[in-house]
Amino acid sequence: MTADPTDVAPALDATASAEQLEQEGDIAADYLEELLDIADIDGDLALDVRSGRAYVSVEADAASSLSRLSEPDTVQALQELTRLAVQTKTGHFSRLILDVGGSRSVRQRELADLVDRAATRLDDGASQASLPPMSSYERKLIHDIAAERGLVSESYGEGADRHTVLRRA
Structure with a gap:
């Protein structure tokens, strides 16, 4: 139907x-x-x-x-x-x-740490850093954190596999 x-x-x-x-x-x-x-x-x-x-x-x-x-x-x-x-x-x-x-605050700090670790990989020469799949809300937080840190972020994939890729501007 x-x-x-x-x-x-x-x-x-x-x-x-x-x-x-x-x-x-x-x-x-x-x-x-x-x-x-x-x-x-x-x-x-x-x-x-x-x-x-x-x-x-x-x-x-x-x-x-x-x-x-x-x-x-x-x-x-x-x-x-x-x-x-x-x-x-x-x-x-x-x-x-x-x-x-307070679970959201804890998770936001974890996401900030994840972005910081990705930024370190970029500083060490990686052209991009892929993050694990996460919810749309968490991806939005990643985009906001990445922008604060001067990184470019884009989401790729569909459904449960949708994830964020970070790179330097």
Whole structure:
């Protein structure tokens, strides 16, 4: 059966209003609160809207209570489930970003280290440095970090194999 093009989720809408993004954050927070209650995990939710995205953070006084959820693959899976919950309620694709126990900050530092190691390879004579496949959000962070460091970055590949290649300007 061929899908009706009118049933396809709308393309990424970079012009979503702050009100729409706040609504996404509220829906996501409700979904995550239920999930945390079911799993009997304590956590506080913080909502923010910036750079055209809703950001939801799950934080706890005792980091150990979130340790099961803060692994990068788990955060990515929870983010996808949360995006689906938002999409189900709104009818629109969500670009929501989820952070659990500061995992996004940790991952951003890891990505910065990855770019720095690639820059060292370039300084040592490599014409380019390929990074491993990663999510579109992580590739965006790589592009931003690379630009800050005076590097040129481009993404190549499709789907799960999409990766970033860095080179000197």
